[in-house]
Amino acid sequence: MTVFRNSAAAALVLCLAVPASFAQDAAAPATEAPEAPATEAPATTTPPATAEAQPAEPTEGPGSSYTAETFGDWNLQCFRSEDGNDPCQMYQLLHDAKGNAVADISMIALPPGGKAVAGATIMTPLETLLTANLALKVDNQTPRGYPFTFCAQLGCFARIGLLPEELAQFKKGNKVTLTVVPISTPNEPVNVDVSLKGFTAAYDAVSARNKDLKLQQ
Numbered sequence: 001m002t003v004f005r006n007s008a009a010a011a012l013v014l015c016l017a018v019p020a021s022f023a024q025d026a027a028a029p030a031t032e033a034p035e036a037p038a039t040e041a042p043a044t045t046t047p048p049a050t051a052e053a054q055p056a057e058p059t060e061g062p063g064s065s066y067t068a069e070t071f072g073d074w075n076l077q078c079f080r081s082e083d084g085n086d087p088c089q090m091y092q093l094l095h096d097a098k099g100n101a102v103a104d105i106s107m108i109a110l111p112p113g114g115k116a117v118a119g120a121t122i123m124t125p126l127e128t129l130l131t132a133n134l135a136l137k138v139d140n141q142t143p144r145g146y147p148f149t150f151c152a153q154l155g156c157f158a159r160i161g162l163l164p165e166e167l168a169q170f171k172k173g174n175k176v177t178l179t180v181v182p183i184s185t186p187n188e189p190v191n192v193d194v195s196l197k198g199f200t201a202a203y204d205a206v207s208a209r210n211k212d213l214k215l216q217q
Helices: 006-017 020-027 164-172 199-216
Strands: 066-071 074-079 088-093 101-111 120-126 134-138 144-146 150-154 154-160 175-180 190-195
Touching: 006 101, 066 199, 074 199, 088 190, 088 199, 101 175, 101 190, 154 164, 164 199
Parallel strands: none
Antiparallel strands: 066 074, 074 088, 088 101, 101 120, 120 154, 134 144, 134 175, 150 154, 175 190
């Protein structure tokens, strides 16, 4: 699959998005996903850069991102705001077997009252077969399939609302296997590991930080 460059600007938009959309995603039960073959599809060569230059991301100032803390394999990624009340999310960049960055995942805690207690946003390359959905498997649990929400210039996005029992699996687990299907090789699903080392500490930190931010507003 094509290697992509993470965009803090896109992450900021998703971090600040209306939590109700995650609740809507959780309202429809996730489907069981078939087991993917153990062999991973090799990553394709990164396409040459086009002549049209992409705008540079800001390194400082409103909208720019920074890592406030690290918990195991998760970063507490925050975004600078004009008033200094920076919203945050827990974040992990995902790599294939060759060490190429091929996907990423970010999560936030959702306000109480809805079916979903946590919202996850997963970005995969544009060459993903959307009709095959995205599958997540915690350790040896049954894989669950989730639909993609939309695609943009940077990649395709799945927005997932995690129910309490699903969040509990994440907290108790060792890793999540993320499975996507490339358009070019639909018979060779790609498996990417999501480490759960430090997950609970990162989730508690982002929950407390954003709760304090909400109280200040």
